[in-house]
Amino acid sequence: MQFVDVDYPELIERKCSVIRETPQLRQLINPSLGLDRVKTDSEIRLKSEQYLAIACDLQDLTRLESALWSEIDLTNSLILFTAEVSLTYMETPAADALITWTSQFDHGKW
Amino acid sequence: MSTEPFDEWEEFMLFAHHYALIEAWNGGTSESSLQNGGLKDDPARLNPDDQMEAPDSEDNSSSFSCRPSKLPNKVSCRRFGASWELENGIVGHLGGLGKDCRLNTTDLYQLGHRPLRPRDAIPTLDTPCLCHTITSLGLGKALLAGGRTSPDAALAGCWFLSENSWRKVDDMPRPLYRHSAVAVILSSSPGVLVFGGRHTEGAGSDRWYLWSASNGWIEPRTPDVRPDARFSSTMVALSDQQGLLFGGLRADCTICYDLWKWTLSEHSGYFFLGFEDLSSIGDFQKQREMICRVGACSVQRNTSIVIAGGTGSNVFAQQHEIIEFFLDFEGQKLRLWPLRRSQGVERMCLVGHSMLSTEQFLAIVGGGVTCFSFGSYWNQCSYVLDLANDTELRKGEENHQEQILKVIPQHCMANDAGRSTDEIIAKISKVPRCRVETARQFDRKILESRPFVLEGLNLGACTDKWTLDILRTKIGEDRKVCSLHAACDSMAHLIR
Numbered sequence: 098m099q100f101v102d103v104d105y106p107e108l109i110e111r112k113c114s115v116i117r118e119t120p121q122l123r124q125l126i127n128p129s130l131g132l133d134r135v136k137t138d139s140e141i142r143l144k145s146e147q148y149l150a151i152a153c154d155l156q157d158l159t160r161l162e163s164a165l166w167s168e169i170d171l172t173n174s175l176i177l178f179t180a181e182v183s184l185t186y187m188e189t190p191a192a193d194a195l196i197t198w199t200s201q202f203d204h205g206k207w
Numbered sequence: 208m209s210t211e212p213f214d215e216w217e218e219f220m221l222f223a224h225h226y227a228l229i230e231a232w233n234g235g236t237s238e239s240s241l242q243n244g245g246l247k248d249d250p251a252r253l254n255p256d257d258q259m260e261a262p263d264s265e266d267n268s269s270s271f272s273c274r275p276s277k278l279p280n281k282v283s284c285r286r287f288g289a290s291w292e293l294e295n296g297i298v299g300h301l302g303g304l305g306k307d308c309r310l311n312t313t314d315l316y317q318l319g320h321r322p323l324r325p326r327d328a329i330p331t332l333d334t335p336c337l338c339h340t341i342t343s344l345g346l347g348k349a350l351l352a353g354g355r356t357s358p359d360a361a362l363a364g365c366w367f368l369s370e371n372s373w374r375k376v377d378d379m380p381r382p383l384y385r386h387s388a389v390a391v392i393l394s395s396s397p398g399v400l401v402f403g404g405r406h407t408e409g410a411g412s413d414r415w416y417l418w419s420a421s422n423g424w425i426e427p428r429t430p431d432v433r434p435d436a437r438f439s440s441t442m443v444a445l446s447d448q449q450g451l452l453f454g455g456l457r458a459d460c461t462i463c464y465d466l467w468k469w470t471l472s473e474h475s476g477y478f479f480l481g482f483e484d485l486s487s488i489g490d491f492q493k494q495r496e497m498i499c500r501v502g503a504c505s506v507q508r509n510t511s512i513v514i515a516g517g518t519g520s521n522v523f524a525q526q527h528e529i530i531e532f533f534l535d536f537e538g539q540k541l542r543l544w545p546l547r548r549s550q551g552v553e554r555m556c557l558v559g560h561s562m563l564s565t566e567q568f569l570a571i572v573g574g575g576v577t578c579f580s581f582g583s584y585w586n587q588c589s590y591v592l593d594l595a596n597d598t599e600l601r602k603g604e605e606n607h608q609e610q611i612l613k614v615i616p617q618h619c620m621a622n623d624a625g626r627s628t629d630e631i632i633a634k635i636s637k638v639p640r641c642r643v644e645t646a647r648q649f650d651r652k653i654l655e656s657r658p659f660v661l662e663g664l665n666l667g668a669c670t671d672k673w674t675l676d677i678l679r680t681k682i683g684e685d686r687k688v689c690s691l692h693a694a695c696d697s698m699a700h701l702i703r
Contacts, residue, residue, distance in 0.1 A: 186580070200233060207231040 099147055099169070103161065104183075106152035113143045113150055140164035155183065156191045158198050176205045214338070214358035214385075214405070216439065216456055217502045217558040218576050220518040271529075273552040275588035276612040282314045284585035286559030286575040287337040291349050296321065297615070298563050299329055300572045302336045302354065306585065309335035309356060315615035318568050318591060327371050328617035336362055338405075340388035344397040350376070350418060352401060355384035361407040365418070377423035380416060382407055385502075387442035389450055391471055393419055393478065400471065403437050403455060411436035411458045415480055417471075427471065427478035434482065437463050439502045443512055448472065451485075451512070451534075454499035462520055464495040468536075488534070489541035496520060497527055497543065504562035506569060508594070513546070513564075515571060516557020528557055529592075546594070556586050569594060570612060 102109065113131060116122045123132070131143035131150070141164060143150035149168060153161045165171060178199050184192045199205055213219075278284065288303025288310065301313040313329035332351075339354025339362070351366040351373070361382035366373040379401070386404025390397060398419040404412045413436035418424050440455025440463065448471040455463045466485040471478065485491065491498070496519055503517025511533040525548075532543040548554070560574030569592035575585035591612045640660040643649045652659055682688070 203233055205233050207229065 099149055101149045101151060101165070101169070103151045103153055103155065105154060109142055109150050109152040116143060116150075141168060144168070155187065155195055158194060162198070171202060174202075174204065176202055178205060178207045180207075212358035214355070215577065215579075216460075217518045218578065220501065220520075221558070221576060222579065224518075224522045271546050271548065271552075271592045271594045273548055273555075274591045274593065274611055275553060275555075276591065277588050279614055282614050283310060283312065284575060284587070285310060285314075285573040286585070288561060288573050289339050289341040289351070289354075290561035290563050290570075290572055291341040291343040292563055292565050293343070293347055293349070296566050297326075298565055298570060298572070299341075299349075300561060301329070301341055301351070302332065302339060303559070303573060304337050304575075306583075309337055311335040313617075314572075315617060316570065316572065316589065317613050317615050318570055318611055319566050320611070323613050323615065325616040325618055328619060329368070329371065330373055332366065332373065334362065334364070338384035340386060340401070342388045342390050342399045344390055344399070347371070348397070350388075350399045352388055352399065352418070353379055353383040353386055353404065355382075355407075359407055361405065367420070376420075377418070380414070380424055380426065381412070383412060385438035386412065387440055387452070387455075389442055389444040391417070391444065392447035393417065393471070393473060396421065400442075400450075400469075402434070402442055402452060403440050405438040405458075409458060411438050411456075413437070417478055425478065427480045429480045430482065432482065432484070433480075434465065434467050435463055439517075441500065441503050441505045441514065441517075443505045443507050445507060454501065454503060454517070456501045462499055462501060464499045466491055466495075466498065485534070488539050490543075491541050494532075494541065494543050497523075497530055498532060502558060504557075504560060504571075506562055506564040508564055508569070513562075513569065513594075515562050515569075516560055516574075518558065525554060528554075546592075555588070555590055556584055560586065567594075568592065568611065 102112070104112070116126055116128070117132060126143070126145045126148050128143050128145040128148070130141065130145075140151050140153050140160065141149065142152050151161070151164050153164055155161065176199075184195070187195070199207070283303075283305045285300060285303035285305060288300050290298055290300040292298050293315075296317055296319040298316050298318065299313045300316070302310050304310070311332040311334065313331075315326060315329065317323055334356065336354030336356065339351060341349050341351045343349050347369070349368040351368065353362055353365070355361045361384050363378040363380075363382035365376050365379060367376045368374075383401070383404035383406065386401050388399050388401045391400045392398065396419060398417055401416045401418070402412075402414070406412060413434065415427055415429055416424050417427050434452055435457060437455035437457050440452060442450060442452045444450040445468075450469055451466065452469055453463070453466045457463060464486075466488065468483040468485055470481045470483075472481065473479070486495075498514065500514065500517035500519050503514050505512055505514045508531070511531050513529065513531045515529045526545045529546040529548075530543060531546055532541060534541055555571060556574045556576060557571075558574060558576045560571055562569060562571045564570075571590040571592065573586065573589075575583060577583040589612050593611075638658045638660055640662050641652065642663045643652060643661060
């Protein structure tokens with residue numbers, strides 16, 4: 098099972114910094130990628146067996162989809178989507194588009 | 208890491224009440240965990256009526272008609288202000304948070320059918336405040352105690368209103384806000400009893416303080432067994448030296464589900480407070496969630512107590528927002544009934560509001576909430592609750608749709624003591640000129656609250672660029688630009 102964390106680049110970078118700088122979190126997450134703070138355009142900021150940090154504006158669905166596909170086999174995965182303090186702050190059309198996008202997966206659940 | 212000082216408890220609770228959990232899935236094979244008794248048997252869910260229905264609401268529920276009085280433009284929308292009765296039928300509403308800033312002004316209202324007459328303005332306070340208390344001591348006197356500016360700046364200052372002017376009196380032993388205060392009588396003179404409240408650091412207070420004009424603030428002796436520290440609780444006087452205390456929030460965000468009777472007594476020059484724990488009286492335990500609230504207002508009415516608004520651990524059903532309860536000490540019974548709004552009466556925001564009882568009416572003024580990041584809601588009206596079940600009264604009112612609650616126009620105060628408002632003569636004085644070099648000097652000039660002309664400032668390129676020709680082109684030759692501000696008091700506040 099892998100927890101995929103998606104947020105704005107600035108915020109996800111801040112989160113990754115905290116993980117990098119906190120020994121207990123580093124040990125727990127044990128990232129294989131992203132341990133060094135390297136300036137990167139790649140959406141994947143931190144990767145480990147159980148955690149994936151993705152820097153992506155949720156309004157950019159194309160980018161989100163390609164970032165996810167690069168790491169996960171979406172068609173053969175069971176996906177649980179959770180949204181907390183994210184959808185409510187988006188403009189309605191963008192939030193609708195995101196929810197519609199998630200409905201394409203056969204084994205998806207909110 | 209520092210955290211922002213926080214004091215939006217009722218809003219936080221309302222926000223939490225509106226938390227939704229939505230489950231959605233693709234395909235038809237998945238079964239909802241919600242359907243299979245996951246949340247169905249949760250007692251604290253969907254239908255608050257089931258658990259909050261008063262036992263004898265069938266026979267005893269009263270309904271009230273409510274007259275909203277739309278606020279005219281010059282009356283401020285206020286939240287977390289305080290109100291008091293100046294005299295029969297005249298109430299004041301002071302301070303609080305306004306739409307743009309914290310307020311130090313007072314709005315005056317008249318209730319009833321007498322002709323409206325202007326009054327001398329209640330002077331503005333030195334410091335705007337909210338979450339303070341004002342307690343009426345009769346004969347036009349009142350005590351303003353505590354309050355805060357920002358959540359991390361509690362105030363200890365107290366002001367006594369007499370002959371329409373504020374006189375600074377003794378500071379409270381500790382700065383407090385969201386405390387409760389009631390009028391009491393000690394040694395035949397009026398006093399104010401204060402309990403609870405919140406300190407600057409955020410902790411709740413469990414202290415009782417007593418104020419009188421002759422003694423200032425003293426702490427009556429209290430027994431070991433007494434109410435927990437808390438703020439925004441409900442305290443009401445049943446008589447000159449006795450009353451009730453219930454509800455409120457502890458510093459750890461738990462609601463106090465208790466009911467206490469306090470009794471003030473005096474002996475050999477010392478004051479004592481006795482407490483009786485009434486939490487096992489009658490049906491209190493079943494009703495406690497309706498009675499014990501955070502930020503509710505209450506008044507004593509005849510032999511019962513009316514509680515309006517505030518928040519609780521669960522959402523109040525609309526008809527339970529305002530309730531009335533009666534304590535029968537002899538029979539150890541508690542009777543509670545909801546006050547239902549009659550048809551067509553609009554719902555009002557009962558957070559940050561203030562309620563008083565004057566003449567035969569209950570008035571609710573102020574009120575409003577901020578929903579974090581989504582904006583604020585303000586009550587645009589004041590409300591008069593007519594609880595009379597007297598059909599004669601009802602009939603009389605049907606005949607004239609007259610406003611029961613009217614805003615009293617306030618005369619500007621004379622600047623010099625002894626001069627009546629008819630005698631104010633405008634004086635022409637020269638505006639002093641000065642130079643400032645630093646931000647600190649500028650701030651000090653601002654504190655003086657007097658007009659001044661700054662010389663020698665670097666105003667930028669406009670001093671060269673703004674020729675008459677340019678101004679003519681940009682502004683236009685016909686445009687008249689003239690602004691005149693007149694203020695009623697020497698503080699010259701232009702922001703209203």
